[in-house]
Amino acid sequence: MLRYTTAAAMLAATTAIVNPAQAETELTMYYPIAVGGPLTAVVDGIVAEFEEQNPDISVEAIYAGNYDDTRIKALAALNSGDPAQLAVMFSIDAYDLIEQDLILPFDEVVTSDEEKAWLDSFYPALMANGTIEGQTWGVPFQRSTIVAYYNKDMFREAGLDPENPPKTWDELVETGKALTNDDHYGLMIPSTGYPYWMFQALAIQNGKELMSDDGLTTKFDDEKVVETLDFWKSLSTEHGVMPEGTVEWGTLRQAFLEGETAMMWHSTGNLTAVKNNAEFDFGVAMLPGNERLGSPTGGGNFYIFKDASEEERKAALELIKFMTSPEQAAKWSIATGYMGVSPAAYETEALKAYTAEFPPALVARDQLEHAVAEFSTFETARVREGLNNAIQATLTGEKSAEEALGEAQQSADRLLSNYR
Secondary structure (H helix, E strand, O other): OOHHHHHHHHHHHHHHHHHHHHOOOOEEEEEEOOOOOOOOHHHHHHHHHHHOOOOOOEEEEOOOOOOHHHHHHHHHHHHOOOOOEEEEEEEHHHHHHHHHOOEHHHHHOOHHHHHHHHHOOOOOHHHHEEEEEEEEEOOOEEEEEEEEEEEEHHHOOOOOOOOOOOOOOHHHHHHHHHHHOOHHHHHHOOOOHHHHHHHHHHHHHOOOOOOOOOOOOEOOHHHHHHHHHHHHHHHHOOOOOOOOOOOOHHHHHHHOOOOOOOOEEEHHHHHHOOOOOOOEEEEEEOOOOOOOOOEEEEEEEEEOOOOHHHHHHHHHHHHHHOOHHHHHHHHHHHHHHOOOOOHHHHHOOHHHHHHHHHHHHHHHHHHHHHHOOOOOOOOOHHHHHHHHHHHHHOOOOOOOHHHHHHHHOOOOOOOOHHHO
């Protein structure tokens, strides 16, 4: 019996040595699937390639829905004791994640000069939401700006230059009127899903930021912000270039593909899906301006959860470095339409060849020159909800822009007062 036990123990020890599963660091990554394209398959492919190159690390990717769903599910898992080491969540979640003491600054995980150089390699505009009080809390991956998609065939039919989309608000109205007929609208801007994002773009174009850069103050009741919301509503009620009421975020891409609108504003994350499915000649342009050009950045950042062990933190950093490397960022951009998150991504042979063949893939990146950080404060979700409600109440005619935004500002002041 003793001999058998000893032999069994030796066999078990030998098996543990040769079986790599026994030595793996296991990572759980929560990931949002929010807009167009076969994103699950793309991410699975990147993860599989990482695991092949790093056989001592295994990764389980949990696809959790949109950004809000991902945050809720990831935090619920953490609260219930289920292990999760990293996630891609909204770039604008950083303040709340810090406040809840759930994430680590990358400055505590990055140690070598090479890793510090990697952390400095991203576009500054994409780092703005993740850099708070001198520390880096989020690293960009699934990132975007809002771009204008337009149907060039409809431009031609209306006698418009298909290579000259509107560059100002006045041109937007004029072009929208020329494109609107009984069969389709000239323009659709989504006002469900992420209405605050579209509104922030309009406000920037009108020369006004919606928030301070410390997460403590909003400017919803500013005269120019009210003027911005009045302009959005006027596109339907006064100029007739857009449907009255709300426009659905989730179905707008299909509406564009089916010819229900000649122009739409949407995430660059839809670019590859539009490219693969449009049965007409289409273009992509920067958003038009009034006092200035501008779009907020958007999308998701990588975060590392504080409860991860030292070994798990190092493994999570390796995964994040791999997924944001120029080669992987280039593949990701080509497959989805999201931006390559660093200048080096656009220097890869793959992305240089792709953008030479398909120049619209450069529009979102080029717009970074005019971009600002996406709307984010402490109590982001609740502050944002108040703004979303104000936008929709105005567009549906329930309230005036001044009244609705005044109420949203009062609500934001209450929510933020404890943080000031």
